[in-house]
Amino acid sequence: MPATNRLAALASPSQAGKTRGGEANVERILDAALAVFAVDGFAGARIDAIAERAGLSKPNLLYYFRTKADLYLAVLRRTLDMWLVPLAEMDTQSDPVAALTGYVTRKLEYARDYPEASRLFAMEVMRGAPILNAVLENDLKRLVASRSALLTRWMEAGHLPRRDPVHLLFMIWATTQHYADFSTQVQALTGRTLEDPAFFAEARRTVLLAVLGRA
Amino acid sequence: MPATNRLAALASPSQAGKTRGGEANVERILDAALAVFAVDGFAGARIDAIAERAGLSKPNLLYYFRTKADLYLAVLRRTLDMWLVPLAEMDTQSDPVAALTGYVTRKLEYARDYPEASRLFAMEVMRGAPILNAVLENDLKRLVASRSALLTRWMEAGHLPRRDPVHLLFMIWATTQHYADFSTQVQALTGRTLEDPAFFAEARRTVLLAVLGRA
DNA sequence: CCAGGAATTGACCACCTGGTCAGAAATCGT
DNA sequence: ACGATTTCTGACCAGGTGGTCAATTCCTGG
Numbered sequence: 001m002p003a004t005n006r007l008a009a010l011a012s013p014s015q016a017g018k019t020r021g022g023e024a025n026v027e028r029i030l031d032a033a034l035a036v037f038a039v040d041g042f043a044g045a046r047i048d049a050i051a052e053r054a055g056l057s058k059p060n061l062l063y064y065f066r067t068k069a070d071l072y073l074a075v076l077r078r079t080l081d082m083w084l085v086p087l088a089e090m091d092t093q094s095d096p097v098a099a100l101t102g103y104v105t106r107k108l109e110y111a112r113d114y115p116e117a118s119r120l121f122a123m124e125v126m127r128g129a130p131i132l133n134a135v136l137e138n139d140l141k142r143l144v145a146s147r148s149a150l151l152t153r154w155m156e157a158g159h160l161p162r163r164d165p166v167h168l169l170f171m172i173w174a175t176t177q178h179y180a181d182f183s184t185q186v187q188a189l190t191g192r193t194l195e196d197p198a199f200f201a202e203a204r205r206t207v208l209l210a211v212l213g214r215a
Numbered sequence: 216m217p218a219t220n221r222l223a224a225l226a227s228p229s230q231a232g233k234t235r236g237g238e239a240n241v242e243r244i245l246d247a248a249l250a251v252f253a254v255d256g257f258a259g260a261r262i263d264a265i266a267e268r269a270g271l272s273k274p275n276l277l278y279y280f281r282t283k284a285d286l287y288l289a290v291l292r293r294t295l296d297m298w299l300v301p302l303a304e305m306d307t308q309s310d311p312v313a314a315l316t317g318y319v320t321r322k323l324e325y326a327r328d329y330p331e332a333s334r335l336f337a338m339e340v341m342r343g344a345p346i347l348n349a350v351l352e353n354d355l356k357r358l359v360a361s362r363s364a365l366l367t368r369w370m371e372a373g374h375l376p377r378r379d380p381v382h383l384l385f386m387i388w389a390t391t392q393h394y395a396d397f398s399t400q401v402q403a404l405t406g407r408t409l410e411d412p413a414f415f416a417e418a419r420r421t422v423l424l425a426v427l428g429r430a
Numbered sequence: 431c432c433a434g435g436a437a438t439t440g441a442c443c444a445c446c447t448g449g450t451c452a453g454a455a456a457t458c459g460t
Numbered sequence: 461a462c463g464a465t466t467t468c469t470g471a472c473c474a475g476g477t478g479g480t481c482a483a484t485t486c487c488t489g490g
Contacts, residue, residue: 003363006318012340013220019252022436022437025437027323036297039257039343040258040342041258041259041338042259042284043255043256043259044256044257045257045261045264046476046477046478047478047479048477048478049282056438056478057417057438057439057440057483058439058478058479059439059440059479059480060437062438062440062478062479062480063438064437066479067478067479068477068478068479071383077338087261110267114263119341122337122341122396122397123338123341124397124460125396125397125400126254126334126337126397127254127255128291128399129399129400133399133403134399136399136403136404137403140400140403140404140405141404144404159423159465163420163421163424164417164420164421165422166404166405167417167418167422168392168403168449170393170394170418170421170447171386171390171421171422171425173393173397174389174390174392174393174397175385175386175389175390178385178386178388178389178390179385181339181340181341181369182294182337182385183353184341184343184344184348185340185344185351185355186385188344188348188355188356189351189381190349190357201356202379202382203382203385206378206379206380206382206384206385206386207386209376209378209423209427209428210386211425213396213424213428237466237467240467248456260445261447261448262447262448262449263447263448272468272469272470273447273448273466273469274449274450274451274469274470275467275468275469276446277449277450278466278467278468282448282449283447283448283449306441352475361471
């Protein structure tokens with residue numbers, strides 16, 4: 001996974017030479033950190049809060065991750081693949097409509113099942129992506145370029161309405177992630193969530209209608 | 216403006232009884248605060264940084280806004296109308312296509328001209344909207360309900376493709392704000408901004424095609 | 431069973447940051 | 461001109477937070 005490798009190269013991994021059962025702790029820490037970072041952001045997150053949520057003492061957490069930044073980086077790294085993989089796999093299905101339908105569905109499932117990861121990613125990008133910038137400008141950029149070419153071919157073959165493929169991707173990302181990142185607003189306005197299958201279907205239908213030009 | 220009033224009722228305004236020329240300072244402070252809050256979030260924002268950006272000393276800033284929370288609230292309040300007004304004015308144009316075209320265009324202009332305000336709003340909602348919740352569940356909810364009815368009427372009259380109007384609004388919001396909130400990503404992937412008229416037109420065209428079902 | 435490394439902890443510290451305060455400038459009404 | 465009020469400032473403080481450290485407990489391999 002190139003993205004992971006690139007990100008790994010950005011900073012030295014802080015958790016070295018662990019051999020014993022502490023790996024379970026690392027997982028718990030990362031889960032807790034994701035939950036806290038996704039709500040309070042990097043600056044607002046208290047490392048005590050993360051430790052408590054993970055069931056550890058603060059110094060014990062610092063034993064696994066030397067600094068808050070290391071922990072943040074690790075969480076980001078674990079999250080990133082979830083973001084990239086669906087797009088990378090979009091071409092495996094040869095039928096354009098099926099491929100896009102599958103992609104949109106996976107993005108919505110992602111928004112439903114990992115809203116915290118989506119929020120973390122959003123916050124990082126909104127901060128100016130100080131950490132992810134390198135990944136964006138390389139791996140993601142290449143990936144988008146190749147997918148754009150694919151989409152353009154599909155459009156020219158008449159399977160999709162013509163438009164700029166990159167903007168189309170933006171629209172898919174923005175809308176699907178909206179349900180995760182702005183779930184508070186969605187909840188306030190509709191009282192529902194993607195967990196509700198009917199609501200999920202409505203959202204999916206709306207996006208697909210927009211992308212494919214038909215239901 | 217009901218939204219402003221509601222927000223004002225949420226907390227006591229901190230800047231009282233100013234009569235002299237300090238009003239200009241208040242403006243400068245609000246501008247600076249918006250810039251800083253939009254990048255670093257509430258927790259990450261340093262009040263020193265805001266003061267410096269506004270060209271004041273920290274205690275002097277605190278003279279105008281007693282606490283950081285007061286300042287945050289004031290910035291949020293000033294921002295909110297920009298968000299609500301376009302939607303509220305959507306029906307003034309009787310032609311459905313023109314009305315939606317105008318709305319999308321205004322939202323994109325807003326994303327282009329006030330990206331920081333958009334980001335601030337996004338961050339607040341992503342935090343769980345601890346302050347804006349009341350506004351969302353009342354003013355915005357009512358507004359959305361009325362606009363949904365309008366959209367539904369238009370769909371039934373055959374002016375628009377049929378779909379859930381609330382999801383349609385979500386899609387418009389998500390996509391237009393994406394260009395402001397994720398401008399780092401947009402920039403990294405395309406090297407362009409909404410400031411570029413051609414790019415603006417592409418974005419606009421993509422959204423309109425999705426919303427109206429035709430260009 | 432024991433030695434040695436891994437895991438864990440309480441106590442601690444340096445530093446940052448929001449906020450205070452007494453008083454100095456600046457400004458205004460009269 | 462002058463008192464009163466607003467505006468502004470340097471110095472300061474209390475609380476919180478990231479991170480350290482010596483010391484203890486827990487495992488595990490031999």
